[in-house]
Amino acid sequence: xxxxxxxxxxxxxxGAADRRGGRRWRREALEGASRYxxxxxxxxxxxxxxxxxxxxxxxxxxxxxxxxxGVALVERSILDDDALREEYAEDIPVVLVDxxxxxxxxxxxxxxxxxxxxxxxxx
Numbered sequence: 001x002x003x004x005x006x007x008x009x010x011x012x013x014x015g016a017a018d019r020r021g022g023r024r025w026r027r028e029a030l031e032g033a034s035r036y037x038x039x040x041x042x043x044x045x046x047x048x049x050x051x052x053x054x055x056x057x058x059x060x061x062x063x064x065x066x067x068x069x070g071v072a073l074v075e076r077s078i079l080d081d082d083a084l085r086e087e088y089a090e091d092i093p094v095v096l097v098d099x100x101x102x103x104x105x106x107x108x109x110x111x112x113x114x115x116x117x118x119x120x121x122x123x
Contacts, residue, residue: 041119045075046094057093057107064112071116
C-alpha cells in the first residue's frame with residue numbers, strides 16, 4: 001500500500017494538504033505522478049532549467065533509481081506548473097518519494113537508497 005493514497009485523502013478531506021518539514025505539499029500538483037505511484041513506487045525530481053543544484057542532483061537520483069528496477073522516475077520542471085513554482089521555488093531540487101518530500105537542495109544517495117528500499121517493501 002502506498003502511504004497517502006486514496007484512504008488518507010478521504011480521512012483528511014478532498015483537496016487537503018500534508019505538512020512535511022514546515023512546507024505545504026499540494027497532492028493535486030502531482031496528480032499524474034501520484035496516479036502512477038499507486039502501481040509502483042515513484043521518485044519525482046522537481047527541477048527548473050539553469051539550476052546548478054538540479055544538475056548536481058539529477059545523476060545521483062538517476063543512479064540510485066537505476067538500482068531499483070521496480071521504481072519509476074519522473075522529472076518535472078516547476079516552471080510548468082504554477083502550484084509547484086509557488087510551493088518549491090526556493091527549495092529545488094526537490095526529491096519526492098511516493099509524493100512525499102524526501103530531500104531538497106542536495107541528495108544523499110545512501111538516504112535515498114534506504115527510502116527506495118522501504119518504498120519497494122510497502123508496494
